[in-house]
Amino acid sequence: MKILVQADVFDLGSEVDAMRQGRTDIGAIASFVGLARDMNDGSGVAAMTLEHYPGMTEKALAALVDEANARWALQDVTVIHRIGRLLPGDPIVLVAVASRHRGEAFAACEFIMDYLKTQAPFWKKEETADGERWVEARASDDAAAARWNHKPDLFS
Amino acid sequence: MKILVQADVFDLGSEVDAMRQGRTDIGAIASFVGLARDMNDGSGVAAMTLEHYPGMTEKALAALVDEANARWALQDVTVIHRIGRLLPGDPIVLVAVASRHRGEAFAACEFIMDYLKTQAPFWKKEETADGERWVEARASDDAAAARWNHKPDLFS
């Protein structure tokens, strides 16, 4: 299990290769990379800055991975989330899950992303032609996380 | 869109980087790599050989990708499936899907894998201590594909 919060760019290929290295018991690796887009909510985005809550972030990500491990038979999990200023096209977040079977790898990977979106203390601020704006939380992200039947958020 | 059937190994990192190259409109890339395992159905597997139906394979994979494109708003799809003799730990299949939003990328990636498992003409033969054996189709793979409400298989 590997959980990192970092300003530096990550490399999907290297991370997945590191999971596989020297192992012959893995059947499936599902992975996800979230990227900064040049458009959001109808306006152009020149750059974004990711703020987080140091200390709690790592705990929240570890709790998500623990929960995924409790739900599915996983062999390895990597979660990397970047912070700081990012440009369109830059990778923001990586989740990779290794398992014997693909169904578990897919489910756990999507579960971790859905929960990360609603439970991990990161906030995005976008730079647009109209100035800076904080990204608002999406109801669709709450709905995505709720699919997994987690306890509801305590405030909303 | 890129669909390849090849004996050569593929590289997940290079394939996903190629999808992203020069683009700033992609928000999500979900990907999957299936690997040859050293155990299957309770016995050790020393190697496997993948046979396919040249011509039909490429058509079947293209049809799966077309169907995924019809169901979800996708920006790019790559499917690579290897043939020939593979050893435990070797990658067998890669599916990568780019979309603006993660839900569509995850769904399409898993859909393509589930359908590939039941619709694309590949067959695996395993080398075990007891000799060679053809891998039998799994009811769980039919069930996984049926989740997507496709027309049922014509024979079973």
Place this chain on the structure above:
Amino acid sequence: MKLRVLYFARLRERFGVAEEGIEFAGATAGDLLAQLQARGGAWAEELAAGRAFRLAVDQEIVALDAVLHDGAEVAIFPPVTGG
């Protein structure tokens, strides 16, 4: 009519042939199966009703009632196991 018939994987090995040209006087894929079953042995056994196999005509999966045409490429193979 003349058909090109392909066999794959376990069926190729059981029949001992990967590909053959067949003179065919029937109409449907089901008629072709009956003709092959009449060869007896592995043919009768593997292609019996209730056995798990797939049939493709010109590289598309079809049902038993599919009508064949002269020069068709017909393939008979086990349920697939790639991925």
Place this chain on the structure above:
Amino acid sequence: MKLRVLYFARLRERFGVAEEGIEFAGATAGDLLAQLQARGGAWAEELAAGRAFRLAVDQEIVALDAVLHDGAEVAIFPPVTGG
């Protein structure tokens, strides 16, 4: 008791403070919110009932009835938007 209170993202900007030490005579997280709302202005506005924010004590999300302890690290922040 003494609390360390942290603010993040939009709330940090609106309140103009990232972190402060607070003398607290109440018991629960809800009591702390009432004390902060009493400052008026952005505090009253952003922390009003029905506004969307989250509360963490010692880096765990909690509800308003969470009991605070001396030296607790309390954080108040908007719904998260990472990933």
